[in-house]
Amino acid sequence: MKSDRRSNEPLTWSLFAAGGLLAAFVTPALLLATALLAPLGVLEDGLSFDRVRAFLDHPLGGLILWALIALPLWHAAHRLSHGLRDLQVGAPRLTSALCYGFAFVITLYSGYLVWFA
Amino acid sequence: MNQTIVIEVQRYRPEQDPHPWWQSFELDYLPEMSVLDALHRIKDRHDSGLAYRWSCRMAICGSCGLMVDGVPRLGCKTFLRDYYPNSIRLGPLAHFPIERDLIVDLRDFVDKLAAVKPYLIRAAQDEQPSEPRRQTPTQLARFLPFAQCISCGLCYAACPEYGLDNRFFGPAALALLHRYNRDSRDQGRAERLPVMNSEDGVWGCTFVGYCSQVCPKGVDPAAAINQGKITSLIDYVRHLVGLSPARSGPDATREAEG
Amino acid sequence: MDRITTDIAIVGAGGAGLRAAIAAAEARPDLEIALISKVYPMRSHTVAAEGGAAGVAQDHDRFEDHFEDTVAGGDWLCEQDVVDFFVRHAAAELTRLEHWGCPWSRQADGRVAVRAFGAMRIERTWYAADKTGFHMLTTLFQTALRHPGIRRFDEHFCLDLLVADGRVQGVVALDLAAGTMRLIQAKAVILATGGAGRVYRFNTNGGIVTGDGLALAYRHGVPLRDMEFVQYHPTGLPGTGVLVTEGCRGEGGILLNRDGYRYLQDYGLGPETPVGQPRNRTMELGPRDRLSQAFWFEQQKGRTLTHPVWGDVVQLDLRHLGAARIDERLPFVRELARAYANVDPVHEPIPVRPAVHYTMGGIETDRRAATRLPGLFAVGECASTGLHGANRLGSNSLTELLVFGRLAGEEAAQVAATTTLDKSPALLREADAIAARARSIINPDGQESIPALRDELGEAMEAGLGIFRTEEGMQQTTDQIASLKHRYRAARVTDPSSVFNTEWLQALELGFLLDVAEAMAHSALARRESRGAHHRLDAYRTRDDEQFLKHTLARFRADGPPEIQHTPVTITTSPPARRSYGDDGQGSSEP
Amino acid sequence: MSARRPYIRPMPRTWWLRNRVFRRYMLREATALFIGGYGLVLLWGLSALRRGEGAWLAYLDALSHPLALAFHTLALAMALYHTATWFALTPKLMPSRIGNRPIPARWVKAAHYGLFALCSLVILLLAAGWP
């Protein structure tokens, strides 16, 4: 108590919430399609190189892909950092810096892959 | 032969015991008996030194919180019939320092309730009110559930985040804050924002949600706190773009009043 | 012994104590106010009040009518100037509470709603669903937090008043957690310690309602007034005594005997009103003394239901109100009935019987809440301002806490302004003596069990000072109390420890209860008539204004029973008349 | 002198094993590892896509490795648990109302599941080569 310092959680929390929301609506189906049905050959060539590449090169498609990668990682970073705190692992400031730092790096890297690679 | 039930009670007498320990008592079982009645019986007939808090015995004063088989509950509203024939373990509320037996130190909790400015704040305080202000049943319903808190502390015993770090304001205090923020007669939201915005305010909650499950009065502090996160988020953005904090929320009555 | 100096010490942080503290702080923000309570303020028994608080609210209601209802309800034993002051300030105080945030229930247009209550001729009871006391207490507690001058001493048990030089100089309190003693020296002291319902076994009161303040003042020579008038509430849950509010009847609940018959019509409260259309001052909306007496007669006639565990009960039927209305207006009653009687009032009637509820009498005060001991004020249920007379009307008490709490706070602030603190070490010595006396009752070798004495007291009170009384029964009770007091000296208190020694507290509280009970029993014996809550079955079955339009004063004597005196009642505009309810005015006060 | 000696109970690291509510909470938090893990798998796919058709095919091939399939089966279960818990909590966060009437949490939840079904259908169709 007594520390009235403004927390920066609103920032990370909004990213967490956006990631969680996105994950809740699309991850199960997306995961089912891309990581289970496709490798098992059920989808024929729905995920052929050309189709997926075309999706990526569409401006909206690129943005969607970027969001699909980056936001869930913010979501995960947020929960992981709180989870580590719950488990009393590591110094809270350090672990959360690592978690959010990682999400930040992935965000940059995936953005680079979408638009600049 | 009377039916009997075994009650185990955690004891701790600071002047004698190095650590808490368990003591068990066998009592005659009556289905209408509450856990509080059982404690009375133990105190009257077995061990007059047993210490616990109680008063109203009708689930409204908030004195008699304790852990029943590890779950925070009101002793006066928990009945032996729901446990019989199993034995029952009674311990002091979790996460608080134990003063003696089933009595815990609630000062930190009460201080936090006081720290959230739990009263109507008005831009101009009216000295001699001549008439009650108006408030429609709908406006009343907006905050009434959050005004049902009896300060029993069960939610603090339920919340692991408070257990891990008791600087966290915790469920009841933040629900109380929310109660005033949602009152159409209040204009004090800006003054309560510093508490909400701090790391020990709404952001200390990870939405475990157990607080709301154990609350005997249906207050739903988990909802209150997480709605508070939205308020705090909006204030964060306003702060970033250089706006001053909102004095009152969308719940406040706007019309000019006496 | 800690020595703390302050301007005003308030013992008790229920509705009355909190209201007094706020008033004093508002009157003089520079004052230091010590607010002492043996439990956290929000645990005070005001929290349990359900039904509502009276104050003239509707356009077609009048102060005069509230006055008449109160005086008639009190069987003309009220101090009429006090009642007049009360009714004129009632609504303003309730309004103030609204401005402090109290969530009063509302009408559709946003105005405060009022409900019907027993023996009130018009709806004037403000309510917050059926948790009025809870919401009032919460609002007052939270409002008190705004005032930096109010310093709380939570979980501090007041052991005694410190009286020196003919005036009260402070109190000695035990810090329950630390186990240490504090002398809290003050220029004025306000007692707001609540009632004494726990002198009886079957009651609607919380465990803390043990008459402490009454006994403290009494032992210092302040008279207790009208102690024979103890109110039985007609609808307590059997077994526990948990209250089912009169608000149920205000909303249209009906009382039935074993034959499903609305028996109240046989006791001068009729005619029977149609179900769901309650009529003020009629049938279920009669005064509490009458309703409790009617139960007794039904019981004598064998027309009550007999429950294997709970004994004799009648039924309070709310089913015709429907689930929606019950959930909106009476949600707590539903919760309580389910938990403590295993009955859902939406589907079944609630079993009820009378239970001891309220002490009309108390520490004698004048119209300004001052007692005869200079510097000492009393307010709330522990006080007898003369407002309630021989029978309190439901919902007058919560308002009393506000009206007179404020008055006491303001008066005490004035006294504090003109008084200086005595700095002498003699006071500290006196405080040490008080502490030693309190400690001396810890006696592991005692022969008498505290719980047994407590239970015997409760039973004796029920036997002799119940709904109906006889000379013989009362005499027996007085004898029993005398013997219990004697045995109490040999009470066994084994725990010598200091942190939360609740065994010791129980013993101290029992000491208070015994003194209060003694005052009640002797006051009752001396009242050779029937009036309000004091009804006799022997030669004195009727009201006798000739001899007993008088208050009873009980004065403590260390070496024997109290000295009983009678003092006149202030009558201003309403000369004693026959109390009549229902249609016919047949209901005289005789059984 | 006070004889107080408040006893402070330590909070062991295993506190969350104490009751079912806490275990479920930890499970809920753990779903994030799989959600994030799958994000990394997508990232890997994205980089393969950028590296050309050969890399893409190798990526798809790697996903059919039994270990990958096992991980993703588990991840699917966790993702569904995430969805369920998320939908259970959202109505608390934003109590919605039509005019003056609060919308029952049940309806809000049902609407969430409806939208979820729609999203899933579109995704599956897209992945199956539609349009």
Ligand SMILES: Cc1cc2nc3c(=O)[nH]c(=O)nc-3n(C[C@H](O)[C@H](O)[C@H](O)COP(=O)(O)OP(=O)(O)OC[C@H]3O[C@@H](n4cnc5c(N)ncnc54)[C@H](O)[C@@H]3O)c2cc1C
């Ligand atoms: C179940 C129930 C329902 C009721 N419903 C209504 C209703 O609907 N309408 C109505 O008008 N009235 C009602 N009443 C009556 C009314 O509620 C009480 O008369 C009133 O609340 C008493 O308030 P108080 O402030 O005098 O005392 P309380 O609220 O009882 O407070 C007493 C205070 O004194 C303190 N205290 C006592 N002894 C000591 C000590 N030795 N040392 C330190 N502190 C001490 C306690 O801790 C407490 O803070 C009801 C009463 C009961 C029991």
Ligand code: SF4
């Ligand atoms: S929110 Fe509920 S559990 Fe918490 S203190 Fe209040 S009443 Fe008790």
Ligand code: F3S
């Ligand atoms: S249990 Fe604790 S973490 Fe939040 S939702 Fe309740 S306060």
Ligand code: FES
């Ligand atoms: S004794 Fe009051 S809540 Fe249990």
